[in-house]
Amino acid sequence: MNTAWTSPSSVTQSCRSCGDRLEQVLVDLGMSPLCQTVIRPEAAEVGEVFYPLRAMVCQTCWLVQVGDYVAPQQIFDDTYPYFASYSDSWLAHARAYVEAMVERLGLDADSRVVEVGSNDGYMLQYMVQRGIPSLGVDPTANTAAAAREKGVDTRVDFFGLSVARELVADGWQADLVAGKNVMAQVPDLRDFVAGLAHLVAPTGTVTIEFPHLMTMIDGREFDTIYHEHFSYFSLVAVQDVYARHGLTVTDVEELPTHGGSLRVYAQRTDGNPVVAPSVDALLARERAAGVDTPAYYEGYADAVAKVRHDLVSFLEQARQDGLHVVGYGAPGKGNTLLNHAAIRSDLLNYLVDRSPAKHGHLAPGSRIPILHPDVLAETRPDVILVMPWNLREEISAQLEYTREWGARLMVAIPELTTL
Missing domain, CATH: 3.40.50.720 (NAD(P)-binding Rossmann-like Domain)
Known part of the structure; x- marks a missing residue:
């Protein structure tokens, strides 16, 4: 991922997916600090920086997004406080995912699995336990250390095209590239998706999970919006950015996690993948609801x-x-x-x-x-x-x-x- 960023005074209101100008406001939540941080007691009397928290809608590709006012290194540093393994239900979700992918994709000791945004090894530990070669990529050193204690080899880095090229050169072109609630957390979305397309093997599979925009809108889940979440996805928006980087959405599952999420499967377009009926069905539902119209976002x-x-x-x-x-x-x-x-x-x-x-x-x-x-x-x-x-x-x-x-x-x- 390109870790360059721009200061608040120079942030351009353009879509991080298609580049078009952003004009429609979904909701303005005012000024807010970085919400995945904690304040140490000795800093109790020290002020914090508050940033604008305003979600915008791209009326070209329909990606909902907030501005990248903060460098990712400032958000995802060595003191990042979120450890996925403290949620029992999330561990159960990860274990069930591994069981499903092993059966669906026939993963074994000859396979390669890479998870981007692997956190503390909450999911890859179950791949490792099955003897499947696995590698995590995560920018936070403290969670990576916890992952290694679980036996999960982890590279501390921000994932993007350059990292994907290095991993492929090191023999890690993957049969499965997994990401759970990470694609929303990258400001350079195009570089991230280009990295997915390069890292996955010609016949491999990418699965990305994220909270579904429709549930965020319909369920008034505005607290999902914060600076660490740069983008909010519908399948319409994901299909658009994937297509521009050589990935085809092949299947989609609706999940109960995070109030309603999607698991989107994709493969390289040059491999002539087969698309399941679930894709067109959900796209039709989204469009029937008006996800690709300005009116859908009014009143939120x-x-x-x-x-x-x-x-x-x-x-x-x-x-x-x-x-x-x-x-x-x-x-x-x-x-x-x-x-x-x-x-x-x-x-x-x-x-x-x-x-x-x-x-x-x-x-x-x-x-x-x-x-x-x-x-x-x-x-x-x-x-x-x-x-x-x-x-x-x-x-x-x-x-x-x-x-x-x-x-x-x-x-x-x-x-x-x-x-």
Whole structure:
């Protein structure tokens, strides 16, 4: 990936996929800090940089995107706090994916599997356990170290065409190139997709997963929007950028992860791949809904405003009623919600999170303390707002014990609901 970036004063409002000018605003979430960071206690009195968080719609290729105001090295550094393995449901998802790909593609000891954005080896560990040669590529050294402890060989780098060329030269042209929730996180989308096309073998397969734009729109999942997520994809937009780089979308699966995601399969166009009926079926559904029309995106800002208003009104009333309200989880999406709604520790006393990398730190922007989950049993809050609503079932099971003292579990998206 080309790691060059431009300063906010020189950012051009042009589409990172097709290059055309961006004019339609999906939603303006105001100014927000980097939401996948945490604030160390010693920096509690130090200011943060807030950047514009405005999602735009390309009316040519229909890619939804935010501006790349921040260098990727600043976001994905050696202190990156997200470790995928702390989610039990995500590990189960990864294990099921490996089982499915081994059967579907006939992967064995003679195959090559590369995952881009491999994080802490959460998925490739299951490939390694099956004796399938596997390599991860991830820019964060701390997660790569955790992956190596699982036996997953990992290259610390930003993936793009130049890295793909080096991997192929080193014998890593892949039968399977996998990426889960990574394509949204690259500012140079064209370089990334060109890298996928170069890395995959002539008869190999690329699978990329990402939250589906339609579920983000229909489910009012605006907290999915943050600076670390540069792009938001429909199948219409993915097919367009893939075609321009020699990849053909061959199949698509709809997944429940992250509130509704797609797993898109692709192969090199020069290999004359066979396209499954699922592709045309989903494209037809998207177009019938209006994904390729400006009207589809109108009214989203009003829906977001209602979510914010309902949550803040509830928290203010809870404070007046003397209720103790806390949050479960400190994910990027939660920080988008907290900062857009201007929620601070007077309304949400603290957050808890399973990741040790976040304990004792403060959430970005809101500066709400992040504590170990054990503090819930000590303080017995009245209301627990579940920030990663996409994991509501997993978290509800984890927090079943809180019902002993009558705690109420709630989510704010798509609307304020008691679990």
